[in-house]
Amino acid sequence: MIEKVKAQIEKLQVELIELSKYILENPELGYEETKACRAHIDILKKYGFIVGEEYMGIKTAFRAEVVSDKKGPTIAYLSEYDALPGIGHGCGHNILGATSTGAGIILSKFIEKIGGKVVVIGTPAEETSGAKVEMAKNGAFNDVDIVMVAHPADKHFKSGNSLAMQAIQFDFKGKPAHAAMCPEKGINALDAAINTFNNINSLREHFQIDAKVHGIITDGGKAANIVPDFATAQFYVRAATKTYLEELVEKVKNCARGASLAAGTQLEISHYEASFENLVTNQHLLMKYCEKLKDMGVEKIFEARESYGSLDAGNVSHVCPTIHPYFSISDKPLIAHTKEFAEATNKPLAYEGMKNAIGALVLTAIDVIEDRSFLHAIHEEFIVVEK
Numbered sequence: 252m253i254e255k256v257k258a259q260i261e262k263l264q265v266e267l268i269e270l271s272k273y274i275l276e277n278p279e280l281g282y283e284e285t286k287a288c289r290a291h292i293d294i295l296k297k298y299g300f301i302v303g304e305e306y307m308g309i310k311t312a313f314r315a316e317v318v319s320d321k322k323g324p325t326i327a328y329l330s331e332y333d334a335l336p337g338i339g340h341g342c343g344h345n346i347l348g349a350t351s352t353g354a355g356i357i358l359s360k361f362i363e364k365i366g367g368k369v370v371v372i373g374t375p376a377e378e379t380s381g382a383k384v385e386m387a388k389n390g391a392f393n394d395v396d397i398v399m400v401a402h403p404a405d406k407h408f409k410s411g412n413s414l415a416m417q418a419i420q421f422d423f424k425g426k427p428a429h430a431a432m433c434p435e436k437g438i439n440a441l442d443a444a445i446n447t448f449n450n451i452n453s454l455r456e457h458f459q460i461d462a463k464v465h466g467i468i469t470d471g472g473k474a475a476n477i478v479p480d481f482a483t484a485q486f487y488v489r490a491a492t493k494t495y496l497e498e499l500v501e502k503v504k505n506c507a508r509g510a511s512l513a514a515g516t517q518l519e520i521s522h523y524e525a526s527f528e529n530l531v532t533n534q535h536l537l538m539k540y541c542e543k544l545k546d547m548g549v550e551k552i553f554e555a556r557e558s559y560g561s562l563d564a565g566n567v568s569h570v571c572p573t574i575h576p577y578f579s580i581s582d583k584p585l586i587a588h589t590k591e592f593a594e595a596t597n598k599p600l601a602y603e604g605m606k607n608a609i610g611a612l613v614l615t616a617i618d619v620i621e622d623r624s625f626l627h628a629i630h631e632e633f634i635v636v637e638k
């Protein structure tokens with residue numbers, strides 16, 4: 252099987268490199284990825300996929316499918332293609348998208364015989380609000396058995412964890428007054444915001460080790476001689492599990508409530524961005540992927556990196572067994588979200604890494620389709636694992 256998969260990758264590689272290069276040269280921000288989305292749709296259609304455009308009402312999303320006449324599990328690959336402001340494809344989503352779409356096309360060539368269904372979902376705006384959050388919530392993965400997405404990096408890393416995250420906004424409403432002539436008439440909303448930070452900082456010592464809380468004041472008054480009648484603070488609150496995150500968010504909210512009470516302001520609490528859930532890696536699926544990556548000739552796969560960031564793939568992993576490993580695009584250390592990273596995605600070593608990742612993604616899917624007891628083990632783990 253591996254030789255057949257490798258032969259298909261060789262045949263397709265020129266088009267995949269073109270796709271990745273085109274997106275690299277035309278970077279588009281989240282939810283504006285019209286060119287990238289179109290390029291993915293065009294190649295998927297060319298290879299016989301039935302494509303639903305503007306998937307779930309999102310303009311730059313799509314869902315492409317090929318179904319076998321023979322029944323079997325549904326495998327989903329997720330394509331990302333958004334860029335960063337000023338940096339372009341510093342996260343390498345150009346080559347990420349080409350890898351997922353390439354894996355989908357190649358798997359589709361085998362499913363007629365082995366059965367099942369292959370789905371490629373175009374998931375915009377990973378760097379900002381993350382379309383996968385809404386997609387997971389609205390049932391995009393309800394009919395999917397496994398989800399795989401491989402991200403570029405400087406080394407091959409196993410799929411690990413990411414932190415669950417909530418983006419909390421506090422709006423404090425006070426009362427204006429001349430700050431020198433009649434400060435006693437005013438209610439200082441900025442004080443409430445500042446004391447929210449102080450309260451959080453004194454609580455910080457008692458956070459669980461993985462928890463992160465960081466914030467800014469986005470509105471702190473209009474002029475120094477007016478008692479600020481309005482202040483806004485935004486925080487990212489992160490934790491290793493969804494369960495602890497909920498506990499921590501409540502504590503952070505109490506910090507704001509206490510500060511607001513002390514200052515005499517009115518407080519409104521909201522989310523200013525979508526909440527991300529922690530990534531839960533399916534270990535059965537990951538072990539298989541690593542085994543296949545070695546079969547493709549990759550010698551060293553590093554343990555998952557300690558991740559203190561958050562991914563929208565986390566939300567997917569709460570509704571469907573998921574892996575989010577990293578594949579090597581360079582033999583030198585690379586820092587994500589830099590121009591150097593973007594440049595590295597267009598080097599021979601990057602395309603070597605892409606081909607290896609595609610091979611592992613396809614071969615893993617073939618095992619999932621052909622070995623029912625393996626799929627069963629993946630699902631069992633998904634049900635029992637702590638999220």
Ligand SMILES: [Zn+2]
Pocket residue numbers: 342378587588
């Ligand atoms: Zn990124």
Ligand SMILES: [Zn+2]
Pocket residue numbers: 342343344377402
């Ligand atoms: Zn990324």
